[in-house]
Amino acid sequence: MKSVRIGSVGLGRLGYEHAKNLSMLLPGCTLHAVCDVDEERLRSVAEVLDIPHVYTDFAEMCTDPELDGVVIVSPSFLHVEQIRIAMEHGKHVFCEKPLGIDLAQCKEAEKVVEVHPELVFQLGFMRRFDPSYAEAKRRVDAGEIGKVVLVRSYTQDPRSTIESTLKFAPHSGGQFLDMCVHDLDLVRWFTGSNIKNVWGLGGVFEFDLYRELNDADNAAVMVQCDNGTMGFLFTNRTHAAGCNVETEIIGTRGTLRIAPVGTKDLLQIVDEHGARQEYYPDFMSRWHTAFLAEMQAFTDHIRNGTRPTDMTVYDGTAVSEAAYRCKESFETGKMLPIR
Ligand SMILES: NC(=O)c1ccc[n+]([C@@H]2O[C@H](COP(=O)([O-])OP(=O)(O)OC[C@H]3O[C@@H](n4cnc5c(N)ncnc54)[C@H](O)[C@@H]3O)[C@@H](O)[C@H]2O)c1
Known part of the structure; x- marks a missing residue:
């Protein structure tokens, strides 16, 4: 089974939880890179979880050709910009809720997802x-x-x-x-x-x-x-x-x-x-x-070439x-x- 390589951005309260799950608890997936603007936090998480690649710049992480997908757990106002950067670099995207902090951002996200039907897009409504x-x-x-x-x-x-x-x-x-x-x-x-x-x-x-x-x-x-x-x-x-x-x-x-x-x-x-x-x-x-199951679903979609049937970008906007x-x-x- 091909291991799916993920890069995760934002290593705060929930970002650390997702990083732990991705690096230690999910079969068939490798946490290949992590990104955070807080350099001290970045280095200590990478050391504890043994992550080989670290970035303080999200766009730079997305240029890594080995990455299959990204997990966005940054502050909410950054989500849509990071969705755009990731998809333009051909990366599958899991993004935490909420989709965007205003309607204009949500509509921008819809457009980005629409022009990349070849990529998985999944939102973090884990309930x-x-x-x-x-x-x-x-x-x-x-x-x-x-x-x-x-x-x-x-x-x-x-x-x-x-x-x-x-x-x-x-x-x-x-x-x-x-x-x-x-x-x-x-x-x-x-x-x-x-x-x-x-x-x-x-x-x-x-x-x-x-x-x-x-x-x-x-x-x-x-x-x-x-x-x-x-x-x-x-x-x-x-x-x-x-x-x-x-x-x-x-x-x-x-x-x-x-x-x-x-x-x-x-x-x-x-x-x-x-x-x-x-x-x-x-x-x-x-x-x-639920956090484990949603991430398992995301990496399974990448591996199997399938797409989530609900919790679309339009649900995120609604x-x-x-x-x-x-x-x-x-x-x-x-x-x-x-x-
Ligand atoms: N699904 C849920 O129930 C749930 C629960 C908590 C948080 N969330 C969502 O997860 C996201 C993060 O929440 P949190 O509580 O972990 O926040 P947090 O403030 O604890 O962590 C945010 C992290 O992002 C980093 N960061 C800030 N700007 C950055 C940038 N430009 N590039 C890279 N890293 C950057 C910060 O240094 C920090 O480590 C939010 O969108 C929030 O809504 C969802």
Whole structure:
């Protein structure tokens, strides 16, 4: 089996996780090169993971003829430019969410992907690769809960990682684009419908930085889809017990509920506080299996000459656009249609 050679850009919180998976846990794939502007970080990651080639310049990494594909885990505002550079150098692309930080960037990404049908393009909406979410989708598609009526989804990062969250906040694109975009993707995926109207709500309940960024540290969204189905989303970064992501799909004949309590393992702790199970400590551990599965799918597509059938560049635009409208709605206090 030919080993697929990957170059990965961005070695921060998630970039390091993807780099570890690519270099140690995925059969049939070699992490050939890594790139980061932080030279100290770059050298130390390359040493720990034993990566032969290092770059501080992404365009230079893309000139390496040995590379088959790139994995983009850089700050969100860089994604589209890096997609363009990689594809112009003939590299397959996996890009983290969100696609772009404004509609113009998303449309530019669409054009780049359209002129390179010979290359794999995959976006990082990893929840679709999580076994519980994939099973829920299979049951929804099989009609087991009748017609989908409402998707309720919460995304809460733990307070224990708030320091890195606050550092990341200025280039995150904001709560709606950075966090709710996952839940907006789930609404489209489970309802099979485009989003028609959004009403973004929120406030600064604790961290003044979010006020400076014209953002909310706690945010919610009411969603109405083209086919009449509904969504209710909530996000914050200060969940007390760990990473909490829960999703409920309510249908006319039943309900599917994923991880009402995101337990890290099967261990039950009994002490003076009672009996409890611990949450996943962070998003990396919650989505470990999904991060691996999405990267396995990406490298398999490269090796087999196949293409992802969903989560296209157009889906990336659609969910990003919904997220931009949520932010506008939050700012104006009005429910807004998606253009
Ligand atoms: N799928 C998910 O659930 C998920 C979770 C976290 C982050 N993300 C996405 O992953 C991306 C990275 O997020 P993060 O939390 O790892 O960010 P981070 O800030 O922790 O890391 C970003 C890294 O990129 C490097 N970098 C900055 N500019 C660069 C450039 N021009 N060239 C090369 N490297 C550069 C930085 O030095 C840093 O090491 C974001 O787009 C984010 O939305 C997705």
